[in-house]
Amino acid sequence: MNVMSASAQLPPSDRVINGPTPKHAQLREILRRTVERELPPGSPIPSERDLAETYQVSRLTVRSAIGKLVEEGLLSRVRGKGTFTAARRMELQLYLMSFTEDMRRRGMTPTTEVVKTATEVPPAPSAHALGLTAGTPAHHLVRLRRADGVPLAVERGWYHAGRMPGLLDLDLTRSLYVQLAQSYDLRPDHAWQTVWAESADRETARLLGMRAGSPLLVFRRVSSVNGEPIEDMTSWYRGDHYQVTMQLDRNTPDSGQHPHYGGTR
Template sequence: MTKHEQLRAHLEGLIDRELGPDERLPPERDLAEAFGVSRMTVRQALDRLERERRVYRVQGAGTFVARPPIAKTIELTSFTEDMRRRGLAPGSVLRVAELVAAGPDIGFALALSPAGEVLHLERVRTADGIPMCLEHTYLPAALVPGLTTVEGSLYAELHRRYRIRITRAEQSIRATVLDAAAAALLDAPPFSPALLVERTAFDERDRPVERAASTYRGDRYSFEIDVTTAAGPRSGAGRRAGGE
C-alpha cells in the first residue's frame, strides 16, 4: 500500500469510526508529517473527500467530518414524509404568514392576476432540529381561507382542511449559493453551495394551487433521479416532482 493509500485509509477510518459529525480532522501539516507526504498530497486527499461530501472545510478553522447527506428521490412526497422515512424527526419553524399580492411571476404560475391575493408562508424545515431547507410557499388565498399556520406537512394540511389533494407538480432544480440571510437561517457558511428547487403543484382538477421556492443546504441534501430509456417499462420515470 502506497503512502497515499495509507493516508486515504487513515482518513476514512477517522471519519467512519473515530470522529463524529462536525468534529475536526488533524491539521494538514500533522498528517503530512505522520505519513511522510507533502501537504499537497494531503490536500488532494481532502479535496477528494470533500467532493464526496464526507468532509467540509471552514476557512481558518480546518477540515471537519460532514453529516451524511439526505438523498431525496424525485417523487411527489412531502419533506415530512422524507425525513420520517430516514428515521429523522421532521420540524418546521414558521417565520412569515402573510397575505400579499401575487405579482406577475407568482400570478402567472398560479393562474391569477398580478393583483390577486396569495398566502405567503416562509418556513425553515429541519431534521432532528438541524436546519435543512428555507421554503417560500405561495397559495391562492381564496382556496385556503383561515390558514395562518402549518405544523407539519403542508400537503396533509391542505387535504385535511380544504380537501385539496396534490396530484402532480412541475419542478426545476438548479445550483445556487446561500446569501448571508439564508445562510444564517440554515446555520451554514455564507455563499456555501445550495440547491434551489422551484415548484408549481396541481390538484386533482389540475388547478395550480401552490408555487414554492425551496433552498436546500448543498452539504446535506441531494436529489436522486431515476432515468430510463424511452422504451423502458416506467414511462415518466425521472420526471416525477417532489413536494413539501
Template sequence: MDPTTGASVDRVVEGPTPKHAQLREILRRSVERELPPGSPIPSERELAERYDVSRLTVRSAIGKLVEEGLLSRVRGKGTFTASRRMELQLYLMSFTDDMRRRGLSPTTEVVGTTMEVPPGPTATALRLDEGEPAYRLRRLRRADGVPLAVERGWYHPRRVPGLFDLDLTESLYAHLAAGYDLRLDHAWQTVWAESADKETASLLGIRTGSPLLVFRRVSSARGEPVEDMTSWYRGDHYQLTMQLDRSTPDSGHLAKHGGTR
C-alpha cells in the first residue's frame, strides 16, 4: 500500500500525492526490482493507458527518473533502464581500446575539423608560436550505438602534420603511434561537472541541462605537448572512483593523470 494515498502500488488514484509522483514511484520500483539494465520500458501511450493518466503525467514521471539516472532516453529508439555506470579509467588508453576491453563495439563520428588559432590557454599548453594555428578536431564517441562522449580537441600542427588526411573515425592514438611514432606517455588532467549545453545535448541524445562529467587533458610524448582535449561524458553512464590516501600535496597530483580516448 502507498502510505500517502492508501492505493495499491500498481495503481494511480486521486489523492493528495500528485499522479506524476505516484507513477514515478511505481516505475522506480519496477526498474529497481524487475527490469535488468538496458531493458526498454513501455511507450508513453502504453503507460498512459495502463495507469489511466495523461501522457503529460507519464512524461513528467519519466523525466524525473531520467534526471535521477534510473532511465535513459535513446533518440529514435525509446526509453530504457539505465545501464550500470562504467568506471572512467585513470590512465592513458584509447576510447576504442577501452570499449573493446569492456566487450562493447566502439564507433566514432567526426563532427568537425578546422585549422584555426586556438584560445590562449591552449596555445600556451601546446607551446605554439604567437598566432600559430592548430588542428581542431570534434568527434562523437559511441559504444554499441549509444552516444557516450563528445570530444573537442586541439593538436600541435608541427607534431602531427597532415592529421586531417587520416581516418579520424578510427583510434587516434593508434594513428599517432603508427604514423608519427608518437606514443602519449604523460598527461595532466582536470575534471569537473557541467550541465549539457544545447549542442552537446543534441549530439549525446540527452536533454539540455543533463549532468556531464568533463575532462580536460593535455597529453605529451617524450616531453613535447601534442594534444589539448576536452571531453564531455554522459553522467548517467559514467562514474569516477579514486583511491585517496593521506599524502603531501605533490603526491596528490597523481590523481590528475590519465583518462580515456
C-alpha cells in the first residue's frame, strides 16, 4: 500500500468522501480491498497517521476502520510493532498428533513455555474423566505453545498421576507424547474431543498476546491408552490463526463409525 500525500492522488474508488456512508465504513472497505488484492499475509500496513493523511480523515476514523478489520480477522495488531495483514488460518487437523510434530510438518519451529505445574486434586469433571475417586490428586500442567515465536495455544491439562509418576520432573518444554512413550511406554490410541468457541478471558488473552474478549477455538480432549484414560486436556487456540475443516459422511447412527479426534501436545 503506497502512502500518498493527499487523497486527490487516489483513484475515485479509493477516496473517502462526504456522503450517507460513514467515513470509517468507506475507509474500511478501501482497506479491505487493498489487503485482499495487494498485500500478502504478514505484511505491515501504514500507520494511523499516514493513513489519516493519505485519505484526509481523522485518526479516530482510521482507528475505527482498522478495529473492525481486526475484529473480522483480516488484520492483526502486534504490540509494539504495528498492524499487519493476518496470516492465513491454519487447518487444525482432528487426529492424534503432537503440537511439535504438527508444526514441524508445516515447516514451522515449535516452542513451549511451561506456565504452571502442580500435583493437586482436580475438579470433579476431570477426576471423573480420568477415572479417579474424589480427593485423589492428579498432575496439573499448563503450557503456552508457540510456532515461529507466535503464541498459538494455551493448554491446561490433568494427567493420571498413578499411571505416570514423576511426570512433572520431565522436560515439559518438549513433546509430551514423545516423553510419555519414552518414560512410561504410554502411547495414546483413542480420544474423545469436544469443540466449542468462546471469548478469551484476561489470563488467556495475556498469554496469547490478544485482547480480552478475542475469539478462541476451544478443544477438550480425554485421551486413553488401551481403554484407560490418562489425560484430560483443554486447549485454547487463537481464532484468528486457526480454522477447522471436517469431512462429513452420511452414516447411520449405529454404524459404529466415529471421527478420529486429535489436538496438540
